[in-house]
Amino acid sequence: MATIDDVARAAGVSTSTVSYVLSGKRPISAPTRARVERAIEKLGYRPHAGARALASSRTNVIALMAPLRVGVSVPVIMQFVAGVVTRARDFDHDVLLLTQDDVSGLDRVTSGSMVDALVMMDIEADDPRVPLVAAAKQPTVLIGLPEDPEGLSCVDLDFEAAGRLAVRHLAGAGHTDVALIGSPPEVLRRHTSYAERMMRGLRNQAKSSGVTVDVEACDSTPSGATEAVDTLLATAPDTTGIIVHNEGALPHVLARLADRGIVVGTDMSVVAVCPTDVALSQRIPMTSIDLPAEDIGKVAVDMVMARLEGEQPSETRLLAPVLTERASSAPGPAGALG
Amino acid sequence: MATIDDVARAAGVSTSTVSYVLSGKRPISAPTRARVERAIEKLGYRPHAGARALASSRTNVIALMAPLRVGVSVPVIMQFVAGVVTRARDFDHDVLLLTQDDVSGLDRVTSGSMVDALVMMDIEADDPRVPLVAAAKQPTVLIGLPEDPEGLSCVDLDFEAAGRLAVRHLAGAGHTDVALIGSPPEVLRRHTSYAERMMRGLRNQAKSSGVTVDVEACDSTPSGATEAVDTLLATAPDTTGIIVHNEGALPHVLARLADRGIVVGTDMSVVAVCPTDVALSQRIPMTSIDLPAEDIGKVAVDMVMARLEGEQPSETRLLAPVLTERASSAPGPAGALG
DNA sequence: TTAGCGTATTGAAACGCTTCGACGATCCAG
DNA sequence: CTGGATCGTCGAAGCGTTTCAATACGCTAA
Incomplete structure (x- = not known):
């Protein structure tokens, strides 16, 4: 491997000049710069990352x-x-x-x-x-x-705002009983910040919009989703709006609703919180709050x-x-x- | 940040001794090693990655x-x-x-x-x-x-063997018309190695097992899967065994089959080639060839x-x-x- | 003519580590 | 007791950059 000294020699300049050409930290005349660049090109020179890190305390x-x-x-x-x-x-x-x-x-x-x-x-x-x-x-x-x-x-x-927005959307459309199918229990147990913020926004907006809100944790598996849907429908049978904040469970939630004869978009409104491409690759294009990951x-x-x-x-x-x-x-x- | 010299000084040894304690490339007496280790501990010393890379030509x-x-x-x-x-x-x-x-x-x-x-x-x-x-x-x-x-x-x-194995499994179970729902067209267009090897094994085994095999490329989207299933069922209506080698499309393939009233596991045998956890998180536990990623x-x-x-x-x-x-x-x- | 300035370039000292050769001490065989 | 191994430790020479202070070289202004 060629070193900076090889380049300097080939270009007929000093080491530091080559360094300055590379970093642009000092003005270099056009002809000199050209000579150096030609030498770099010819030798296929690449600065050694370790040496650079040592001297400059920057690793890139x-x-x-x-x-x-x-x-x-x-x-x-x-x-x-x-x-x-x-x-x-x-x-x-x-x-x-x-x-x-x-x-x-x-x-x-x-x-x-x-x-x-x-x-x-x-x-x-x-x-x-x-x-x-x-x-x-x-x-x-x-x-x-x-x-x-x-x-x-x-x-x-802003998951708190997202929670509010989702509820506002559903409440505004005339839903009075909404629910959240949220993160898996492990995630909640870890007090993962987004899950908690989501729930906070949701609950606050529910209160001020005067709608009820039921919350179900949900594993990102078919059985987890099935269980969450079933529990939800048992404990809050009047629910007509669901917010799903769980990308992995989303397809299975929709599948379970379908299995139970509930038509999403008609019998049940579902708002997903997930990246747009996930929202679009479900069986139905989902109303969603984008997670711009x-x-x-x-x-x-x-x-x-x-x-x-x-x-x-x-x-x-x-x-x-x-x-x-x-x-x-x-x-x-x-x-x-x- | 403490350097190796600081450690050496604190331990009352030379720099190289500290280095050898760290690397184990030369024998160091127990008491000396102990002194050095105590110094390292006390100073919270960490070798500088760049310096190490420069001197040893190893970056780890x-x-x-x-x-x-x-x-x-x-x-x-x-x-x-x-x-x-x-x-x-x-x-x-x-x-x-x-x-x-x-x-x-x-x-x-x-x-x-x-x-x-x-x-x-x-x-x-x-x-x-x-x-x-x-x-x-x-x-x-x-x-x-x-x-x-x-x-x-x-x-x-060994995707070629996987292709053979899948066909052997289906043929052995009495299927005479099988099909592959494979990778997306882009993947094939790139001549991605696994897709081609899979098909080669599949075709060879089909020939020697005396079964027909239809191959459909398939986008990993709901519509792609729907299209692939529909095309397959139109061009090879006698198909009773499908090999799906496309993790993304798998759930949508199953959904489409269900939509068309075809019961997987009864009317149609499906073998997936995918990681086991993917195989298990479908609506039905899938017969699969594990991709041990x-x-x-x-x-x-x-x-x-x-x-x-x-x-x-x-x-x-x-x-x-x-x-x-x-x-x-x-x-x-x-x-x-x- | 010279002092002074600005610009382009240079020399050399770091940066923090590894590793090689050397050295003193200890040990054992003869 | 001596000569040669063996063992543990040390000193110093790199490794390939960056960067600071210094220099050389026109300039312009006095």
Whole structure:
């Protein structure tokens, strides 16, 4: 492998000149730059990442800590990941993937200076990783919202507003008895932030809209969905509007409703909270509140890069929910308009 | 951040001694080792990854090039990824995630010495990435099988055997007209290796078992699946056995069959080729040939690490398919036993 | 003519680690 | 007792960059 010195020799300049051509941190005359670039080209030179990291304390790598936990929808995670990786490249960064059980990994990559920054997903209300990264020298942004962000930046869909929006939509269409088929019990047990925020918004809006709301946790399996639907229909038989906030269970919920002879879009209005492509790949195009996973991933990278460059203060960004009406929801017993 | 020199000073030894304690490459007396370890502990010392990479030409990072392409099942990809990440940690390595469009990324991470080795997924028959990594100094293993591996190691499910096994199963149960609902057209157009191998095995076995076989490409969408089922039933109405090799389309295929009044497990035998958990989370537990994605990922790491340590020759490992009978398949018109 | 300035370039000192050769001490065989 | 191994430790030379201070070279202004 050619080194920067080889390039310098080939171009007839000093090492530092080559470095400055590469980094653009100092003005270089056009002819010199051209000679250097030609030499780089000819030698197929690539700077050594380790040497660069050592000298500059910059690795051009960010860590992405992704869950792979039971109870979270894998395709949705992947959308976040895709957003992060794509956007990271725009900033000339690569992505080191850390998984769930890898809590020690946090220490390794931060203390070992393996990465310039971190993005963490699947944040719990009281997440043990938060104090760890808050103490690290690398800037971090959380996808999700812990109880105490300890000065870290956060980004997420505004699930509380989403909960309100969903109820408002159903109540406005004349439904008086609505329900949530939500996250799996494990997710709730972990106090995963999005699930709790969703429920809060839901309950508040239900109160102020004067509708009843029943909440069912739901495993992302066929049997889990069946059970949730059956329980719901038993405990709250007057329900005419369901909000499903569980990508994995969604198809099975619809299947169970169909099995029980309930026609979605007619007998029962269903609002899904999920990425649009998931909403569209159900048996019926679903009325849904979009979970813009890929966008959120991108925003996360934007935020963390901003902190890396300037000394921005930390911030929390909650994206406004957008509801798109499709075939799965319709006016309820009290008639349209609420 | 404490450096190795700080540790050496605190322990009253030389820098190199600390290094040898860390790496174990030279014998160190018990008392000295203890002193050094205490100092490390006290100072919270972590070696600087960049410095280490520079001095030792080892990064303890492997690159994972994962697709995120249209037409491949995201949950399945994630299982590969999980296997790779998990196993990599067993070898004290982290994983740098490269995505699809990142062909330049290959050059970046190899020439820039960012990684010690590579694992590449979603290999096409004539994959442009193969010559690139074959020329790189880092060992690489391919998950999949290109036409010419150019000396690289490969690992995958033996899809050709899987195709044979599926047909043998159906033919043995008395089915004389079988069909494949396979990968999306894009996947075929790319000459993705697993799809082609599957079809080859299928056709060969069909010939020698004396059964007819109809092949339908299939988009992983509800409409794609509907179309594939409808076309199949129109062009080969005598079909009583279907092999579905398309995780994304599977639920929709089953839904369409149900819509058309065809009872899977009675009127129609269906064999899925997919991870077991996917097979189990359908409306009926599916007879399936397991795609052990996570295992394959792990084996890939094992192989690449073996090449990294010793100077093993490259090898190709094709995992034998295993068919598990469940509720979706039954004897066909010619009666059980073939 | 010279002092002073700005711009393009250079030299050399880090950056934090690994590793090779060397060295002193201890041990055993002859 | 001596010569040669063996064992544990050390010193120093890299590894390939970046970056700071310094320099060289026109300029312009005085």
